Every structure is written in structure tokens, then in C-alpha cells.
Amino acid sequence: MILKGFEALKSFLEKPRNIVVIGHRNPDGDAMGSTLALKHYFDKKGHHTTVVVPNEYPEFLHWLPGSDTTYRFDWQNTQSQRAINGSDIIFLLDFNALHRVGHDMQKTLEKYPNDFAMIDHHQQPDDVKYMYSDVTICSTCQMVYQFIEMNNDLDLIDADIATCLYTGIMTDTGSFRFRSTTSTTHRIIADLIDKGAENDKIHNNVYDANSYNRLLLLGQALSNLQILPTYKTAYITLTTEEKKRFDFQKGDTEGIVNYALSLKGIIFAAIFIEDAEQGIVKMSFRSKGSFSVNQFSRNHFNGGGHDNAAGGKSDLSIEKTVTKFVTLLPQYQKELEASYED
Structure with a gap:
């Protein structure tokens, strides 16, 4: 595990900030679940948070709480650029290197004058100022839960946050069947259900909505x-x-x-x-x-x-x-x- 600059990041976030949260190109359930969950969490802490993704994501994820507030960089470029340029910090979620956002968005991020914070579970991450990286964890959504836990804020997880996190963990573990699914994962899932994640509805929305x-x-x-x-x-x-x-x-x-x-x-x-x-x-x-x-x-x-x-x-x-x-x-x-x- 790499935990870099965590205490300094906590201090930086002690007052309201303009935050942009970014997922990778062709976002999947873990990317959308983690970015939206972090947005809901930061908003509850008094920050102004915007999720920007490089391009379109699957229809079966459009129901996620907060999805309608997300900007697509390829389609809503003006709004995306405005949010990025007006932010105090950018969180990079579920990807380990800037090229994972696509060429156009990468060029914009490479010019960004402020700092990046990365929460990700992929191998060989780029070096950024603030980093929480752990390749042994099954999903970035589980890492966001543990990031919230590190901040002693588990009581802030409501039904919307729980739903987003459950979705990302479920999809990135193949419905909890992959080897990376641990007893810790199951304990977190249990807590998310207790906090309002309706597991049957989430599964239905993702897997039982085929055309x-x-x-x-x-x-x-x-x-x-x-x-x-x-x-x-x-x-x-x-x-x-x-x-x-x-x-x-x-x-x-x-x-x-x-x-x-x-x-x-x-x-x-x-x-x-x-x-x-x-x-x-x-x-x-x-x-x-x-x-x-x-x-x-x-x-x-x-x-x-x-x-x-x-x-x-x-x-x-x-x-x-x-x-x-x-x-x-x-x-x-x-x-x-x-x-x-x-």
C-alpha cells in the first residue's frame, strides 16, 4: 500500500474547496461508483464537487445517484474545462496514469497548475502529490469507503453513497466471486446494506436491464x-x-x-x-x-x-x-x- 501525503491532504480539506473528481475513459461501474460516492461525501463536508468523465458510460449506470450532474469531457467540453480550471484540487479515481483519460483530456490535465490526489488499485501508478494506492484491494469503491473511514466519517455514508460504493464493489468483483474479494470486502458490503444500499435493486439495475x-x-x-x-x-x-x-x-x-x-x-x-x-x-x-x-x-x-x-x-x-x-x-x-x- 502507498499512502502519501494523507495528513497534509486532510489539512488541505479542512476548509471548503472546489474539487473535481475524474474517472478513466470508458468508465465502468467502479469508476462511476467511486467518483459519484466521493462527490456525495465531499459535498456533505461542505466542498463544491464536480465529477468529470472523459466520455460516455453504459446506460445501465445512468441511474446512479448524482449521475445527472456529471460532465462528459468530450461532449460538455466547455463546462468540463471551466470546472477543471476553477478547481483547487483534482482527485483521480480508478486509474493509475493520465493517459487513461484519453489524449484530449490528458493534454488539459497536464497543464493543470494545482495538485492531484489519486485513489486507485491498479499497478505502477504515476507519482502525484497525494496518493492512496493499494493493488491488493478489489475495487476503488472499497478504497473510497476506507478513505472515508480514515477520516473518521463513516457516519456520513448515507443511502446514496452506499449505493454508489456497493455498485462499484459488486461490478469489479464479478458479484463478489473474484479472488480479490476478502472478508473485509464482505464486512464493508454488510455495512453499506445497513446504510441503505438495496442490493437486490442494484443488481437488477446493472445486470437485469439488457436490451x-x-x-x-x-x-x-x-x-x-x-x-x-x-x-x-x-x-x-x-x-x-x-x-x-x-x-x-x-x-x-x-x-x-x-x-x-x-x-x-x-x-x-x-x-x-x-x-x-x-x-x-x-x-x-x-x-x-x-x-x-x-x-x-x-x-x-x-x-x-x-x-x-x-x-x-x-x-x-x-x-x-x-x-x-x-x-x-x-x-x-x-x-x-x-x-x-x-
């Missing part, structure tokens, strides 16, 4: 599933044409890679998704056991994340990206064989 086309897209993805038993690996592809056919919306591919990992005998899973807007192939990697997809992605696909969950990108075509991926596997065969035992 018809999203389910058809899932069917297409599963029909594209390929298995490489020699390397205990499975992968899925989705082309731009396939996404268009099923009226793809932001968030529709969330969690699909986990279907590949759910296969018996598979310990390494990947999904390759064409992104025509950015001109890249986006990738998500998942693993079981000791095989580090974080290191694999850093080594070969300009990405990173956690040991068992990471992302990457490629400037090659989807066909050439998959070919590159498959040709890399032999050099990792021993690691893959030793990674996990049923």
Missing part, C-alpha cells in the same frame, strides 16, 4: 468463441460490422470475456473488439491463478491493469491482432500450465 439487441450481440460473441486447449486459453472476437448489426451501445460488451473464462479447463481468456471510432482493436484479458494478464498486456498490447484482469489495445487489424495473440502463447505455455489447478 434485446444486447443479448443478440452476446449470442454473436459466443458463436465467435475459439478454444486453444493446449494453452488453456479461449478468446472471442467482435467486428465493427457485427456490432452495427445489433445496434451496439456503450457497455454492451461489458463482462462478455468472463464467459470465455467460465469454460472448464480455461485459465486465460481474451476478447478482441474492433473500435472504428478510435481506429484500434480493444482487448480485455482475464485469468485464473498466478498467470498475470497485467504483465502480458504491458509486454505486448500497450495495456495493463491487475494480475487477473487487464486491458490492452492494438493498431493492427483484428485478424492480425488475433494472429499476434495466438503466436505469443507458446512462450507462455509453461506459465499457463502451472497457473491454476482445478
Whole structure:
């Protein structure tokens, strides 16, 4: 764990400040849950807080308390720039390096004259003045809860904050099934329920609000599933044409890679998704056991994340990206064989 400048940060926040809270590009449940929870908490402490995210986030997260107050940097650029330039400090949540917000927003943040505070659980964080980093914690939302606890303010957690935090912990742990879910996580979840998080409604809002086309897209993805038993690996592809056919919306591919990992005998899973807007192939990697997809992605696909969950990108075509991926596997065969035992 890295806890840098915490006492100085506490002193800085003793009087009302203009605060901006930022999540990463393509925000997920943990990014949105943590940024909105921190906003609600700081507002209750007397600060003026604005959440700014780089771009759109999935429809199934739009119901989160405070979501309607969030600025999108790509679409509401004037409002976002005004909030950033008028802030006394910026909190960076659920990402470890400024490039994770996208090129345009990164350029703005690199010119920011004041200080950054980072709360994040990804490996190899950039160095900023104030930092709470712990790669062993399952989600940034759990870290925000513990940040509030460090400030002796657990009594300020109301139903809105609890709902945001529960959502991020639930989504980043795969509904509490990943190895990073600890007994501490479950105790925090219990407290969030006691404080007003309605677990059944949250689960329904996130996982049981699929569109018809999203389910058809899932069917297409599963029909594209390929298995490489020699390397205990499975992968899925989705082309731009396939996404268009099923009226793809932001968030529709969330969690699909986990279907590949759910296969018996598979310990390494990947999904390759064409992104025509950015001109890249986006990738998500998942693993079981000791095989580090974080290191694999850093080594070969300009990405990173956690040991068992990471992302990457490629400037090659989807066909050439998959070919590159498959040709890399032999050099990792021993690691893959030793990674996990049923």
C-alpha cells in the first residue's frame, strides 16, 4: 500500500474547496461508483464537487445517484474545462496514469497548475502529490469507503453513497466471486446494506436491464468463441460490422470475456473488439491463478491493469491482432500450465 501525503491532504480539506473528481475513459461501474460516492461525501463536508468523465458510460449506470450532474469531457467540453480550471484540487479515481483519460483530456490535465490526489488499485501508478494506492484491494469503491473511514466519517455514508460504493464493489468483483474479494470486502458490503444500499435493486439495475439487441450481440460473441486447449486459453472476437448489426451501445460488451473464462479447463481468456471510432482493436484479458494478464498486456498490447484482469489495445487489424495473440502463447505455455489447478 502507498499512502502519501494523507495528513497534509486532510489539512488541505479542512476548509471548503472546489474539487473535481475524474474517472478513466470508458468508465465502468467502479469508476462511476467511486467518483459519484466521493462527490456525495465531499459535498456533505461542505466542498463544491464536480465529477468529470472523459466520455460516455453504459446506460445501465445512468441511474446512479448524482449521475445527472456529471460532465462528459468530450461532449460538455466547455463546462468540463471551466470546472477543471476553477478547481483547487483534482482527485483521480480508478486509474493509475493520465493517459487513461484519453489524449484530449490528458493534454488539459497536464497543464493543470494545482495538485492531484489519486485513489486507485491498479499497478505502477504515476507519482502525484497525494496518493492512496493499494493493488491488493478489489475495487476503488472499497478504497473510497476506507478513505472515508480514515477520516473518521463513516457516519456520513448515507443511502446514496452506499449505493454508489456497493455498485462499484459488486461490478469489479464479478458479484463478489473474484479472488480479490476478502472478508473485509464482505464486512464493508454488510455495512453499506445497513446504510441503505438495496442490493437486490442494484443488481437488477446493472445486470437485469439488457436490451434485446444486447443479448443478440452476446449470442454473436459466443458463436465467435475459439478454444486453444493446449494453452488453456479461449478468446472471442467482435467486428465493427457485427456490432452495427445489433445496434451496439456503450457497455454492451461489458463482462462478455468472463464467459470465455467460465469454460472448464480455461485459465486465460481474451476478447478482441474492433473500435472504428478510435481506429484500434480493444482487448480485455482475464485469468485464473498466478498467470498475470497485467504483465502480458504491458509486454505486448500497450495495456495493463491487475494480475487477473487487464486491458490492452492494438493498431493492427483484428485478424492480425488475433494472429499476434495466438503466436505469443507458446512462450507462455509453461506459465499457463502451472497457473491454476482445478
